[in-house]
Amino acid sequence: MSHATWTTSVVELASGEPDELGHLDEQSKRDIRHALLTAVAVPGYQVPFASKEMPVARGWGSGGLQVTLAVVGTEDVVKVIDQGDDDGVNAANLRRLIATTTGTAHTTDARTATIIQTRHRIPEDRLRPGQILVLQVPVPEPLRGVERDMRELCRMHAEGDYARMWVSLYEDVVRHGVITRTTGYPVLVGGRYVMATTPIPRFDVPKLHEAPFLSLFGAGREKRVYAVPPHTSVEPLTFEDLPFEVERTPGAACLLCGAKESYLVEVPERDGWICSDTAWCARRRDGDEEAELVSEARDA
Amino acid sequence: MTATVGARLGARQSQAVFRVLLSTLAEPGRIGRLSLEGLGAAVVPLSLAVVDSTFAVVGDDAQLGRVRLATGASAVSLPEAALVALCGAVEPESIARLRRGSALEPELGAKVGVDCERLVADSGRWSEAGVAIEFSGPGVAERTRLGVDGVAREVFVALQEANRAFPAGVDAWLVDREGQVVGIPRSSTLEVC
Amino acid sequence: MGYAAARGGTEAILAAERLVRSRQEGGVSAALRAEQLTERLSLAVDRVMGEAGLWAPELAATALRQAEGDLVEAAHLLRAYQSTRARLARPATVDADELTVLRRIVPAYRVPPGPQLLGRSLDYVARLLNAAGVSDTRAAPEQRAEGAGPEDPTSPVEAVPSEATDRRPGRLLRLLREQGLVADRRRDDDPEPYDIARQPVRPGVPRSARLSVMARAETGALVNLWYRNVLGPDGYIHEITLGEVRHGYLPVRVEHPLTGEAVSVGRVRVTEVEAIEDLDGPGERRDLFDVGYGLCTGHNERKAIAMANLDIAVERDGGRSPLEQSVLLTTDGLDASGFLEHLKLPHYVTFRSMVERKLAVRVAEPTPSPGR
Numbered sequence: 114m115s116h117a118t119w120t121t122s123v124v125e126l127a128s129g130e131p132d133e134l135g136h137l138d139e140q141s142k143r144d145i146r147h148a149l150l151t152a153v154a155v156p157g158y159q160v161p162f163a164s165k166e167m168p169v170a171r172g173w174g175s176g177g178l179q180v181t182l183a184v185v186g187t188e189d190v191v192k193v194i195d196q197g198d199d200d201g202v203n204a205a206n207l208r209r210l211i212a213t214t215t216g217t218a219h220t221t222d223a224r225t226a227t228i229i230q231t232r233h234r235i236p237e238d239r240l241r242p243g244q245i246l247v248l249q250v251p252v253p254e255p256l257r258g259v260e261r262d263m264r265e266l267c268r269m270h271a272e273g274d275y276a277r278m279w280v281s282l283y284e285d286v287v288r289h290g291v292i293t294r295t296t297g298y299p300v301l302v303g304g305r306y307v308m309a310t311t312p313i314p315r316f317d318v319p320k321l322h323e324a325p326f327l328s329l330f331g332a333g334r335e336k337r338v339y340a341v342p343p344h345t346s347v348e349p350l351t352f353e354d355l356p357f358e359v360e361r362t363p364g365a366a367c368l369l370c371g372a373k374e375s376y377l378v379e380v381p382e383r384d385g386w387i388c389s390d391t392a393w394c395a396r397r398r399d400g401d402e403e404a405e406l407v408s409e410a411r412d413a
Numbered sequence: 414m415t416a417t418v419g420a421r422l423g424a425r426q427s428q429a430v431f432r433v434l435l436s437t438l439a440e441p442g443r444i445g446r447l448s449l450e451g452l453g454a455a456v457v458p459l460s461l462a463v464v465d466s467t468f469a470v471v472g473d474d475a476q477l478g479r480v481r482l483a484t485g486a487s488a489v490s491l492p493e494a495a496l497v498a499l500c501g502a503v504e505p506e507s508i509a510r511l512r513r514g515s516a517l518e519p520e521l522g523a524k525v526g527v528d529c530e531r532l533v534a535d536s537g538r539w540s541e542a543g544v545a546i547e548f549s550g551p552g553v554a555e556r557t558r559l560g561v562d563g564v565a566r567e568v569f570v571a572l573q574e575a576n577r578a579f580p581a582g583v584d585a586w587l588v589d590r591e592g593q594v595v596g597i598p599r600s601s602t603l604e605v606c
Numbered sequence: 607m608g609y610a611a612a613r614g615g616t617e618a619i620l621a622a623e624r625l626v627r628s629r630q631e632g633g634v635s636a637a638l639r640a641e642q643l644t645e646r647l648s649l650a651v652d653r654v655m656g657e658a659g660l661w662a663p664e665l666a667a668t669a670l671r672q673a674e675g676d677l678v679e680a681a682h683l684l685r686a687y688q689s690t691r692a693r694l695a696r697p698a699t700v701d702a703d704e705l706t707v708l709r710r711i712v713p714a715y716r717v718p719p720g721p722q723l724l725g726r727s728l729d730y731v732a733r734l735l736n737a738a739g740v741s742d743t744r745a746a747p748e749q750r751a752e753g754a755g756p757e758d759p760t761s762p763v764e765a766v767p768s769e770a771t772d773r774r775p776g777r778l779l780r781l782l783r784e785q786g787l788v789a790d791r792r793r794d795d796d797p798e799p800y801d802i803a804r805q806p807v808r809p810g811v812p813r814s815a816r817l818s819v820m821a822r823a824e825t826g827a828l829v830n831l832w833y834r835n836v837l838g839p840d841g842y843i844h845e846i847t848l849g850e851v852r853h854g855y856l857p858v859r860v861e862h863p864l865t866g867e868a869v870s871v872g873r874v875r876v877t878e879v880e881a882i883e884d885l886d887g888p889g890e891r892r893d894l895f896d897v898g899y900g901l902c903t904g905h906n907e908r909k910a911i912a913m914a915n916l917d918i919a920v921e922r923d924g925g926r927s928p929l930e931q932s933v934l935l936t937t938d939g940l941d942a943s944g945f946l947e948h949l950k951l952p953h954y955v956t957f958r959s960m961v962e963r964k965l966a967v968r969v970a971e972p973t974p975s976p977g978r
Contacts, residue, residue: 139424139427139463140463140464142424142427142428143427143460143461143462143463144463146431146435146461147461147495147524148520149435150434150435150438150461150524150584151519151520151522151584153435153438153439153552153598154438154519154522154582154584154598154599154600155519155579155580155598155599155600156551156600158519158580160519160520161520183431184428184431184432184435185428186425186428186429186432187425243436267517268517271515271516271517271580272516303550303551303600305579305580327435327436327439340439342438342439342440342551342552342598343439343440343552343554344440344551344552344553344554345551345552346551
């Protein structure tokens with residue numbers, strides 16, 4: 114290391130400027146930011162980054178957390194959800210970590226949040242321009258099921274050679290009559306990269322297509338980030354004669370708010386369903402007009 | 414808020430600058446604004462460089478020294494640099510020499526700040542500017558038009574050429590004298606009018 | 607409704623944490639002091655440092671205590687702590703020959719160059735459980751001299767320190783090189799080692815990356831990977847002969863900011879292994895040996911031996927098998943455990959999606975007609 118470099122870093126440390134914005138040191142944040150910019154410039158491409166160990170374990174949202182901590186500023190308002198629920202223990206834990214280390218404001222309202230960190234769901238509310246969605250990703254590699262060797266995977270993405278993926282989907286249809294992919298459905302982004310939509314349900318995949326908001330995906334354990342800019346095409350991989358199918362159970366409606374067209378999860382002991390987006394559901398119960406409208410538009 | 418040109422950007426400032434770089438790169442052609450004045454093209458290395466980054470500054474040796482002192486990063490030749498500031502009157506040759514990465518490693522493509530005089534949004538007067546650019550591609554809702562003063566049209570032609578072999582390429586931000594910023598990711602298609 | 611749908615996730619977490627603290631701070635036994643761990647459970651502390659990939663005995667003891675003995679959790683605490691620390695400097699390269707040995711054995715030769723120094727080792731202590739325990743007849747801690755703490759609280763007490771013993775013995779490798787028996791891997795250039803903390807690894811990375819990954823890998827992962835490749839169904843590698851097994855201190859030096867001279871700022875205790883591989887594969891030089899290298903912080907011989915064997919195995923494998931990918935990507939304790947335990951998180955959104963597909967498959971025709 115050069116003399117000048119050493120002097121700079123010692124002076125920096127001696128100056129004692131506290132890192133007011135989070136759990137990561139400035140160098141780590143800049144590394145992540147650099148990777149995020151590449152991700153935005155090459156939509157759907159998995160950018161390697163120097164993932165740091167976080168106070169949450171690998172696999173528990175360390176990637177999403179690093180993305181949020183690199184992005185968040187004092188003016189932001191942060192919403193954190195897991196399975197669509199603000200109050201689940203995992204979301205509560207992450208929110209607490211972000212709040213105590215950045216001092217930013219928090220909300221459960223997806224309409225007023227500037228940054229929404231989420232595991233496995235996109236909120237029911239229509240997100241607007243300027244909002245940033247940070248998705249937690251366990252396995253960022255969409256081709257994992259068709260290829261194990263990492264070098265071959267890199268080549269496939271570099272050359273846009275997704276033939277094996279198409280063959281795998283075709284075999285799925287032949288064998289089962291439908292594409293049996295459940296969540297994390299593979300999509301083609303910007304007409305170029307096949308991307309894993311984390312394990313969000315198929316129901317949420319269309320929200321990414323030509324969206325007004327920016328989506329950032331963080332995979333801490335696998336040490337990759339990727340992104341979908343606003344107004345970018347996100348097309349689920351399927352065949353011309355086989356429409357993309359989302360999860361829907363005819364007749365199901367939320368026991369609490371009555372919604373039919375939000376993403377519902379089962380409650381077996383009550384022989385019914387409830388909204389997974391708890392904040393949206395609560396607003397509907399409170400007679401919130403906006404939530405009503407969104408629901409009606411989907412019912413139509 | 415004014416910052417001494419070349420002074421180290423603190424945590425808050427770096428984050429604020431980054432958000433502008435992020436939003437303008439995510440929506441190419443839309444004008445963003447830095448809250449810090451006087452940074453110019455150097456805003457890119459100043460906000461992103463870490464101690465072992467490589468950077469280059471063309472057209473302003475004093476600025477190069479300030480970036481080095483502020484970030485501790487190493488000044489290297491233009492084709493080796495990850496972070497670049499093209500200051501003053503920018504030459505198309507500088508664009509051509511930028512590091513582009515490869516299909517296997519797009520992340521090696523350089524991030525570049527480019528000085529300009531003035532950015533003019535598409536509000537009727539854009540065509541009076543020196544060069545008129547029309548954006549399309551990811552991040553662009555409808556074809557977005559932008560007027561740029563102070564950058565030769567050959568520079569934009571060179572940028573198109575540098576990004577011809579997507580996903581290799583370079584990602585650029587135009588920064589004008591008032592601190593307005595426009596992002597040009599390598600994914601953008603530019604039509605130089 | 608399940609725990610995820612319960613209101614008050616924050617309250618639930620706080621309650622859980624109170625339970626943890628009450629156990630940690632309660633009970634009838636005396637509170638655990640960090641020095642009890644560094645002195646009495648030094649091998650656990652060493653292992654935690656090795657799996658965190660750093661040298662900090664007191665911090666590691668604190669982490670081990672906070673993690674209630676969970677080694678992977680303790681390593682996680684250390685690494686997460688390190689994430690918040692800025693880098694002060696980059697140390698100068700150190701030659702491994704500067705290692706001052708506390709212990710050094712050479713199984714390959716009966717009388718190697720330099721001493722065979724058994725040192726402090728549990729290898730030959732009979733595995734007989736001392737159920738009666740150890741009675742403490744030493745002076746109470748308060749009665750011992752103030753400020754008499756050792757520089758390395760985990761450093762083993764020397765058995766018979768001898769002034770005449772060569773504490774920096776030459777390597778067996780040098781002898782083998784003189785005899786022209788070893789493949790020469792020395793280089794003229796001096797490439798920067800791959801920094802795995804700054805750049806994630808993938809197959810094809812330089813050897814320094816592989817060594818770095820293994821240096822902080824989980825001990826059990828390396829041992830198991832070695833074992834299954836020697837005796838298990840994978841069967842890629844065979845056992846090596848050990849050339850060097852060393853335990854000792856390496857100096858740490860940085861460049862002085864004013865003089866530019868290298869100054870010593872401390873030392874770290876490491877375990878180092880050189881493994882001699884008998885080349886016998888197709889296309890290999892049957893008249894030569896090759897060498898694998900293992901190094902980790904703290905005293906952890908099984909890890910360093912596994913590491914050295916896997917190092918040369920990956921080198922010889924040349925990417926033919928998934929061995930390199932296994933070593934690079936599946937041996938980190940934090941990654942593996944974290945991902946495994948993440949299965950405890952709510953997964954009902956994804957599960958509902960799977961149920962829906964199962965019903966869809968039942969409804970669909972088994973084989974749709976082409977061109978539908």
